[in-house]
Amino acid sequence: MSNEFIALAVPAILLFSAIFTLLFGFSVHYTKSRGYFITLGTLFITFLISANGIGETFTLPVLPHIFNSMVVYDAFSATFISLFLLGGFLTLAIAKSFVDNTCFFTHESFVLLLFSLFGMVILTMANELLTAFIALEIASMSVYILVGLNRNSLRASEAFFKYLLLGSFAASFYLLGMVLIYASVKSTNLAVIAHYILSTNLKAQLLVIAGSMLIMITIMFKIAAVPFGAWVLDVYEGASFPITAYMAGVFKIAIFAFILRIFLQNFIAYESLYDPLIIGGAMVTLIAGSLLAVTQNSVKKMLAASSVVHSGYLLIAFASIGEATYSATSAIIFYLFAYFLSAIGAFGVLSYISKGSDKQINYDDLNGLAKSRPIIAASFTIFILSLAGFPSTIGFIAKFYIFTSAIEAGYAILAFFGALAACVSIYYYFKVIGHLYFKESGPVESLSGEKFSLIFIVITAIVVLWGGVGTSLLYDLPGINALNDLSRYAIGSLSL
């Protein structure tokens, strides 16, 4: 398959499938499980196609005579697209029991999911600020609606409105920033901006700096970095479990794809200027996230708050990009992968336990689960361990890379800080394990869940473990090394 074909096929299939599902939903032949499997199949096929393109370094403007290098397909975008398509696939696969048990998961939900993924694909491939903005909004809009999917739930509606309001507020910064950049550079193309930055003096770039700052703020909003991420608790709490997992794990990947691209290609020149800001942001995010997570009673809110902490870890690596470009970037990619696996797994387990109901799951609701559902409890434990960064899980390796990159960049203190936050995280994560295994439960209702979801939960748990120990130990299964190589190929394809 030629790369050009892949570049076009992935968004095209997603879009086509979305429109098809939208129309098919009105037909009498539509059933929920058909819609589900069409979507799942689409995601799987697009993932396979896109995964075909990773593992080598290449750059390819997509149909330059039509799009005028507004979108570019390179190893970098291929890697990220494969990552979040896999993420979307796993989220949906684990959500099977949730989809079956709820009535508000209609065909529009699948359509919205596909649209948001389409937006992310374009966002990852965007080589131009305006295209990126449109793609970002396509993805965000779909996610807004997905958050408010359950119209009968007051909490979901509230979350939807809050997210929409604040999201639009944040998006306005992006537009303003883009305008400022355009005012100086007279273009929104990333390559032109990069050229401008290299060829002029600092005085002529003040507007570009201000504009890039505004764009960064929007991004920080999206990844829920403190102080821009105050929405995260309310929204994650209001959204249903699969959507929360999707936002925490999958959406973040696309955002980071974009931020890495513009940062590495354009704003790396301002790296020394931005570093104190990013470091400050990382520290504040780590502290505030940990503080929030410690005080939560609901497991879902705890996971939401801890996702803020994970953004903090990612920011640590982000701050190290200037001095240790390669290791920091691959650390970010690896961390995103590790985090989305563990988070999707953890949220998936919660959604599996809740059986589609809207009820809050408190720590006490997990009591005695190890006795009644040992497999679920074991998988949950694995995800939690991975989130906490325990050795022999993928989360440990991911944190290890983040901290090494920080040390390599000379920010040992930041690595120390991250380790401290990881230490605190033991408290709220292990509380879950404590409740799972060491607390007796009252009368246990029999939990009969969907086999399909269970299988994918277990598979994800195995992958999480494999990612933590898998070297070349067992033949040719890709392990840590393979992922590391992949991210190196990806970075190599950016014109640095």
Added chain:
Amino acid sequence: MSTLTILLFAPLLSAFLIFLITVLYSQTKQYVYTFLALMGSGLSALLALYVSYYSYFEKQVLVTHLFTWLNIGDFLIEVTLKADALSSFMLLFVAPVSFLIHVYATGYMNNDKSYGRFFAYFNLFVFFMLLLVLADNPIVMFIGWEGVGLVSYALIGFYYEDVKNTYAGNKAFIVNRVGDFGFLSALMLLFLSIPLGGFSFDNIFLGLWLIDSHRLTLIAFLLFVGAMGKSAQIPLFVWLPDAMAGPTPVSALIHAATMVTAGVYMVARFAPLYNMTPDILLLIAYVGAFSALFAAIIATRQYDIKKILAYSTMSQLGFMFMALGVGAYSTALFHMFTHAFFKALLFMAAGAIIVAYHHKQDIRELRGIRASGLFILMLIATLTITAIPPFSAFFSKDAIMSALYAGHIEIFAIAFVTSLLTAFYMFRMLFVLFFSKSEQRGQPTRKSMLYPMTPLTVLCIFAGLLNVPEIFSGNLSVSHWLHLADQSFFVPHTQEMLLMSLNTFFTLAVIVYTYKKYAYTDAIEFEKSDGMIANKFYIDALYTKTVVTVLEKLSYFFDKKISQLLIDGTINSMALVYLKVGNLFARAENGNVRFYALYMLIGLVSGFVYLYWSLRSFL
């Protein structure tokens, strides 16, 4: 799949299958376990015979590379199995004796409610022992080393319902940890000292000359500390007698024929290293000598059948260490070889007696048992251990004696006394058991327990032929095969002949004396069961006083003062403060969108203030 892979993994596979079946189907018929257990150990026994045949006649080294464990920069650890002469020699007795004891155990453990669990452990043990023997580098060897320790722990405390057994298991495990600490430290030092390019034994021995002699001495000493633990030498021997709490097949397999020999094997494996540290070699010889003497003295005042055998094991291991200490590595190994047979046979016979006589173990209660078959087996094994010609141990022990005589006459003297004591305590046990006016009859011994003793008896008698010394116009074929870095000794043939005759003469004299004293008399009843010897020289009490109590007090101090007050207190108050701050902070998350937007603006403004401040010179 290479031969070595199958040889190694067959017991692991069967252990795993047995484990699965035990967990999943509680109502499994016993023969399923029997079949799996015997398949696993039997297959590896057969292959072990093949491998040693191959090594002995073809002089070839089998190597199987399994996988690369770690490859980070210059740091490379391969997991490779290697059957050189030494490993093949170990295989030659480890695997077949294990198999025989498996067969024996099917009889001994018959109708036990934890039959499956027992054989899962047993097969797992064989796997770890084979891994220890076949490892091509000390790290993999250490895995096997720890593995046998772990399984040994599980098997000693096999009947965990009785808390005494659990304590015995704990004791074995903890004392062994002290030894492991030595082994592990030695490995780390070696790892630091050996230049890069792999950590296999060959590489280590090539790089030895680079290490300065003090460090090398330290490494050799620490390695020997490891060997002390596993092979129950002074001062780390206290666990072995207590380990007899496990079922008798366990004692036969682990505490006689295989695991306790790991220390001897390890020292022999590091022979090139030890040859460069003569001081440590001498230390080994002395530790071996005193352990042998000490154990033999204690054994003369023991009444529990299995404890007598346990002390005799320790004593025989002492002989092996003496031989190692004077640099007669292959001699030590050959004694280990014969020891595996006669000690396994002794334990099996003892186990058969124990089963037949209602689980009585005290020889005073077992006086006058009538079991002619078992008597013959026991007599042959006892004659072998006392090194009466022409039984196999005569050849192995005599080789040790002449090596000692050639180099260190004082150690020779200790060894000589010890071997006389050996004859005394072994025949004391034999005469008290079988030669008495009173009479007891027990149940007949099961066939599955009797059959595996037969080949061992044959081996007890004839195994010595493998390494006949020159004096009997033999050619020391085992020593030539092993081809270790032996130091050479020269003892004139006349002297050696004299030595042998004296040895045998005195031993026979002791036997006659013992017969006079114990056969058909009640001498055993008049022995005082207190005093220095019967209380094992108060060594256990000494350890309790000096080590255990001090440690207990120390840990009490750390627990109450340091841990609870200082550390827990600090952490708890920190956590409390953290929680308070968290609650305070959670107020900021008040659910009002206008506040959230405000936070964003604050962030934005502070960002721009920072930008303005750092770029103000350009404005």
